[in-house]
Amino acid sequence: MRNILPAAVVAAVLSGFGAGCAFAHAQLVQADPRVGSTVREAPAIISLRFNEAPRLPGSAVMLIGPDGRKTLLEPLARAPGDPMTLLAPTPRDLRPGTYRVRWGALSSGAHRTQGDFAFTVHP
Amino acid sequence: MTALNRARLGASRLAAFAALALPALAHAHGVAGDRFFPATLVIEDPAAADELALPTVSYLEGDGAETSISAEYSKRLTRTLSVSVGGEWTRQKEAGLPAATGFQNLETGAKWQFLTSAAHEAILSAVVDVEWQGTGATGVGAERHTTITPGLMFGKGAGDLPQSLGWARPFAVTGQVGYAIPSRRRDPGEPEDNPRVLSWGLALEYSLPYLQAQVKDLGLPAPFNRMTPLVEASFETPVTGPDRRTTGTINPGLIWAGRKVQIGAEARFPINAASGRGVGGVVQMHFYLDDVFPRSLGKPIW
Numbered sequence: 001m002r003n004i005l006p007a008a009v010v011a012a013v014l015s016g017f018g019a020g021c022a023f024a025h026a027q028l029v030q031a032d033p034r035v036g037s038t039v040r041e042a043p044a045i046i047s048l049r050f051n052e053a054p055r056l057p058g059s060a061v062m063l064i065g066p067d068g069r070k071t072l073l074e075p076l077a078r079a080p081g082d083p084m085t086l087l088a089p090t091p092r093d094l095r096p097g098t099y100r101v102r103w104g105a106l107s108s109g110a111h112r113t114q115g116d117f118a119f120t121v122h123p
Numbered sequence: 124m125t126a127l128n129r130a131r132l133g134a135s136r137l138a139a140f141a142a143l144a145l146p147a148l149a150h151a152h153g154v155a156g157d158r159f160f161p162a163t164l165v166i167e168d169p170a171a172a173d174e175l176a177l178p179t180v181s182y183l184e185g186d187g188a189e190t191s192i193s194a195e196y197s198k199r200l201t202r203t204l205s206v207s208v209g210g211e212w213t214r215q216k217e218a219g220l221p222a223a224t225g226f227q228n229l230e231t232g233a234k235w236q237f238l239t240s241a242a243h244e245a246i247l248s249a250v251v252d253v254e255w256q257g258t259g260a261t262g263v264g265a266e267r268h269t270t271i272t273p274g275l276m277f278g279k280g281a282g283d284l285p286q287s288l289g290w291a292r293p294f295a296v297t298g299q300v301g302y303a304i305p306s307r308r309r310d311p312g313e314p315e316d317n318p319r320v321l322s323w324g325l326a327l328e329y330s331l332p333y334l335q336a337q338v339k340d341l342g343l344p345a346p347f348n349r350m351t352p353l354v355e356a357s358f359e360t361p362v363t364g365p366d367r368r369t370t371g372t373i374n375p376g377l378i379w380a381g382r383k384v385q386i387g388a389e390a391r392f393p394i395n396a397a398s399g400r401g402v403g404g405v406v407q408m409h410f411y412l413d414d415v416f417p418r419s420l421g422k423p424i425w
Contacts, residue, residue, distance in 0.1 A: 025154075025159075025382070025414070027159075027332065027336065028336040029336075030340065031336075031340070034340040035335065035336060035337065035338065035339060035340035036289070036338055036339035036340060037340065051382060052382070108417075109413070109414055109417035109418075110417065111154075111413070111414075111417075113154065114156065114157055114241075115157045115336055115337055116157065116337065117336065117337050117338070118286065
């Protein structure tokens, strides 16, 4: 019995806190174009998948071009059937070069997270 | 476009600007800009946070084998000010002698995270820890005097390095320095004065989540995509008294950080014979209470 009790406690803790926890806050899980990648065609949409559904009011995505020009990508939308993925439309005719994507997200727990990454368009 | 629609668009742009420009104002635990600093196992981390380290289990051999099981609860009073309370149960076993067990003195602390720089991924904190006399067992080394330790802590991410050094941007370093002052010069019946001690430590981290999300998506699978390899170094140097040898351990290991909990494990290598023998270890489960209870226990009181 004494051996079973600690194991049960550990199992309960892991099931309560561990099973449902994949990541910390609203963190970027995957992006398309991928972080640090080079793509042949300029993307029409930048897709950002998070570990939890970010709130749309309170989240934003900015694209910084090779010339340093900043463009707020809007309107942001959720991917159909996937509340954890934000879709950000890009301006038409992105020129070849390296772009930075700067994002800010507001999680359901009211925590703000942010990040940025680069991708390169090289036909 | 109607005036109403224009107003809505303006509000929407304002909110979007705020989301990009103001993330540090409502930061989560251990976050400075793009950087998340996981809670370190051996040295204290610089962030004021709602968190619970339970348990931390440590083992190291010296004159005998010492095993300790400890817990620490930290609660934010304001967004940047937290208080903590911690306890540690110890078992000491020397060859040929019966094992001694008991609690170390109760420890409390207050931490003020007085600087957070999102742009530079930097945190600076001031801390005062107090170890209270008479709350632990002297048979396992609990001091017979109160010890007050004011100190400073910092965290600095390398995210502001040039893009050409992208591979190095996941690096971060945290550190602490404290000065332990005993409440009295000498305990009754003891032949020597209580020393004042400089405690200092560093942690060098390489965040794989940062690498994946900010620099280069290598397609690392779970659980590796949430791991942070690190090396912690913790030292104590008496600055008064006859024995002024520095003792400490070097602790390489891994932290896996989830949404509500992190799990860490490190080996412990004593730096000299006075610090211990062989290889020890430490493991810890650490709960982010601001994520476990975001609307109650995990919020600052004020």
